[in-house]
Amino acid sequence: MNIFQAIALACLTPLLTACAIQPVPxxxxxxxxxxxxxxxxxxxxxxxxxxxxxxxxxxxxxxxxxxxxxxxxxxxxxxxxxxxxxxxxxxxxxxxLPTADASLSATRARSQPPTPTGSALQAGMQTAWEIxxxxxxxxxxxxxxxxxxxxxxxxxxxxxxxxxxxxxxxxxxxxxxxxxxxxxxxxxxxxxxxxxxxxxxxxxxxxxxxxxxxxxxxxxxxxxxxxxxxxxxxxxxxxxxxxxxxxxxxxxxxxxxxxxxxxxxxxxxxxxxxxxxxxxxxxxxxxxxxxxxxxxxxxxxxxxxPRLTLSGSLGATRFRTGGAEVDLTTWSIGPLALSVxxxxxxxxxxxxxxxxxxxxxxxxxxxxxxxxxxxxxxxxxxxxxxxxxxxxxxxxxxxxxxxxxxxxxxxxxxxxxxxxxxxxxxxxxxxxxxxxxxxxxxxxxxxxxxxxxxxxxxxxxxxx
CATH class of the missing domain: 1.20.1600.10 (Outer membrane efflux proteins (OEP))
Known part of the structure; x- marks a missing residue:
């Protein structure tokens, strides 16, 4: 099942089971x-x-x-x-409403000589939303x-x-x-x-x-x-x-x-x-x-x-070692998770x-x-x-x-x-x-x- 099928199933589920909830006055x-x-x-x-x-x-x-x-x-x-x-x-x-949490971390490490010491700075944001x-x-x-x-x-x-x-x-x-x-x-x-x-x-x-x-x-x-x-x-x-x-x-x-x-x-x-x-x-x-x-x-x-949740994340990393510097940016939408x-x-x-x-x-x-x-x-x-x-x-x-x-x-x-x-x-x-x-x-x-x-x-x- 691909992601579009999962979304379709999630949209049909309320229609199929809404009659199961009995409202009271x-x-x-x-x-x-x-x-x-x-x-x-x-x-x-x-x-x-x-x-x-x-x-x-x-x-x-x-x-x-x-x-x-x-x-x-x-x-x-x-x-x-x-x-x-x-x-x-x-x-x-x-x-x-969706939730969003930000994170920031810094790391400086050295594996073993003669590997130079490296520094990493990471920033990210994670989101989640229960539909x-x-x-x-x-x-x-x-x-x-x-x-x-x-x-x-x-x-x-x-x-x-x-x-x-x-x-x-x-x-x-x-x-x-x-x-x-x-x-x-x-x-x-x-x-x-x-x-x-x-x-x-x-x-x-x-x-x-x-x-x-x-x-x-x-x-x-x-x-x-x-x-x-x-x-x-x-x-x-x-x-x-x-x-x-x-x-x-x-x-x-x-x-x-x-x-x-x-x-x-x-x-x-x-x-x-x-x-x-x-x-x-x-x-x-x-x-x-x-x-x-x-x-x-x-x-x-x-x-x-069933419960349907959608997650996402956004991250940025800067890595410096031996005079070289590398920037990485990542993002993701999903997973769209259906819990039954x-x-x-x-x-x-x-x-x-x-x-x-x-x-x-x-x-x-x-x-x-x-x-x-x-x-x-x-x-x-x-x-x-x-x-x-x-x-x-x-x-x-x-x-x-x-x-x-x-x-x-x-x-x-x-x-x-x-x-x-x-x-x-x-x-x-x-x-x-x-x-x-x-x-x-x-x-x-x-x-x-x-x-x-x-x-x-x-x-x-x-x-x-």
């Missing part, structure tokens, strides 16, 4: 529901998720989120994964590109996660400060009642038991305020760890703004879950992994079929079967991730609906218990109510006020959960 239908079953906040009015934090009108929150993302090891690791994926893509693309008959190298490049896209999505997922964690901790501190203000106000009120009860008992107008009850109530309130203060301190230190900002300047920035919780949010949630889920970086990442696994399977299948697998003990088949198993696993994980995303959105919407339904009732209850306490306190001051009745009314008022703040915190947590579940406003065009 790179996109899988996850079958999301047609619509959300839970109520949509604000009827799903469109607003940009990417601008979600700016609507809070809290510049400190935005500043702390940026600091947390800058200091986060999670974001840093995601950036490193992007760099690694880019390097893998370059390596995979290079497999489709991608069955698309194995192209599939490898495709897999690397898909994993790069997935790594970039993972970078955004890390940023969304850090932003949500920071906001949750920030509002935990603001809620704690509001609860602390309520606890201190309650402690002050109880301390005043205990002071008056002591004076009244000393004057003989009340029993020592009432004075003891008032002192116990004041001590209990003071202990509660101290415990709440400790929780606020822990929240501040958590923010220090998340943002890498020194505690003193952070406290100054926090103290410059009063503790306020946002009353409502506007968030973009499409009516079709498929559109919302497309924003989620983890869904995009697992979808890219399915495509990459499909390409890996194609690459593994291609290894079972004959027997490998089932190794290539096993590699292809393993790639098929990884593809099947990627499909299952993708569908499971979609179901989990639907669950997270539904749960967040249910929590929002629940907190919204309870908010008005909680405020009405708190206002009513405040008025009831004020009336009981007036009756107690006029001697028409007992201390026990006063303390019972006080406890009820305190519980109602604490419930209002706790409900606000719960609603904020539900909004943050929905922000994460909706993907943080990410889209496939955004780049890190």
């Amino acid at each position: 790179t996109k899988v239908d996850a079958n999301p529901p047609a619509q959300w079953h839970a109520p949509l906040p604000h009827d799903g009015n469109p607003h940009k998720l990417a601008e979600w934090w700016n609507q809070h009108n809290d510049p400190l929150l935005t500043e702390l989120i940026a600091a947390a993302q800058e200091a986060s090891p999670t974001v840093s690791a995601a950036s490193a994964r992007i760099a690694q994926a880019r390097a893998n893509r370059v390596a995979a693309a290079a497999a489709l 991608d008959l069955f698309g194995g190298n192209r599939a490898g490049r495709t897999a690397a590109e898909e994993r790069l896209a997935g790594a970039e999505a993972g970078w955004h997922e890390a940023r969304v996660s850090v932003a949500a964690e920071l906001a949750s901790q920030y509002y935990s501190l603001r809620s704690c400060e509001l609860l602390l203000a309520i606890a201190r106000s309650d402690a002050g009120s109880r301390a005043e009642t205990a002071r008056l009860a002591k004076l009244s008992a000393e004057a003989g107008f009340q029993s020592p038991a009432n004075a003891a009850l008032a002192r116990a109530s004041a001590a209990d309130a003071n202990s509660r305020a101290t415990q709440q203060q400790a929780q606020c301190e822990l929240d501040v230190k958590a923010l220090v760890a998340l943002t890498a900002i020194s505690e003193t300047p952070l406290r100054q920035r926090l103290g410059a703004m009063s503790a306020v919780l946002p009353q409502s949010f506007m968030l973009s949630v499409d009516r079709l879950p498929a559109n919302v889920l497309a924003q989620r970086p983890d869904i995009f990442n697992t979808e890219r992994e399915v495509a990459a696994a499909s390409a890996d399977l194609g690459s593994a299948q291609a290894q079972r079929y 697998p004959v027997f490998d003990g089932g190794r290539r088949i096993a590699i292809a079967e393993a790639a098929r198993a990884r593809y099947d696993d990627a499909v299952v994980r993708y569908r499971a991730q979609v179901r989990q995303a639907v669950r997270e959105v539904e749960q967040a919407l249910v929590s929002l609906q629940s907190t919204s339904s309870r908010s008005d009732d909680a405020r009405i209850a708190a206002e009513g218990y405040r008025r009831s306490f004020a009336a009981t306190e007036a009756l107690y001051g006029g001697g028409l109510a007992s201390l026990v009745e006063l303390e019972e009314s006080r406890r009820t008022r305190l519980a109602a006020e604490l419930a209002v703040v706790s409900l606000q915190r719960e609603r904020i947590a539900a909004w943050i959960a929905l922000y994460r579940a909706a993907g943080g406003g990410w889209n496939a065009i955004a780049q890190p």
Whole structure:
């Protein structure tokens, strides 16, 4: 067989065996529901998720989120994964191109007297190119590109996660400060009642038991305020760890703004879950992994079929001996080598079967991730609906218990109510006020959960 016959055979081989490679789908239908079953906040009015934090009108929150993302090891690791994926893509693309290696050598030798000493200087270049008959190298490049896209999505997922964690901790501190203000106000009120009860008992107008009850109530309130203060301190230190900002300047920035919780949010949630889920970086990442696994399977299948490589070389030699100098130049194209697998003990088949198993696993994980995303959105919407339904009732209850306490306190001051009745009314008022703040915190947590579940406003065009 001459070289032209070998080339013809190499060109015909793909046509004869291409049907042996069985492609698998790179996109899988996850079958999301047609619509959300839970109520949509604000009827799903469109607003940009990417601008979600700016609507809070809290510049400190935005500043702390940026600091947390800058200091986060999670974001840093995601950036490193992007760099690694880019390097893998370059390596995979290079497999489709010819390689060239240059060499340079110098030799000075003498065989035996009276042969004169000779010097040789050699320069050469060797090239090789694997002709991608069955698309194995192209599939490898495709897999690397898909994993790069997935790594970039993972970078955004890390940023969304850090932003949500920071906001949750920030509002935990603001809620704690509001609860602390309520606890201190309650402690002050109880301390005043205990002071008056002591004076009244000393004057003989009340029993020592009432004075003891008032002192116990004041001590209990003071202990509660101290415990709440400790929780606020822990929240501040958590923010220090998340943002890498020194505690003193952070406290100054926090103290410059009063503790306020946002009353409502506007968030973009499409009516079709498929559109919302497309924003989620983890869904995009697992979808890219399915495509990459499909390409890996194609690459593994291609290894079972013949491989065609073309080599070449170019060389130059200068030889000097005994005052004479000789220059030689050589070049070659070939050999054109066709490698046909004959027997490998089932190794290539096993590699292809393993790639098929990884593809099947990627499909299952993708569908499971979609179901989990639907669950997270539904749960967040249910929590929002629940907190919204309870908010008005909680405020009405708190206002009513405040008025009831004020009336009981007036009756107690006029001697028409007992201390026990006063303390019972006080406890009820305190519980109602604490419930209002706790409900606000719960609603904020539900909004943050929905922000994460909706993907943080990410889209496939955004780049890190």
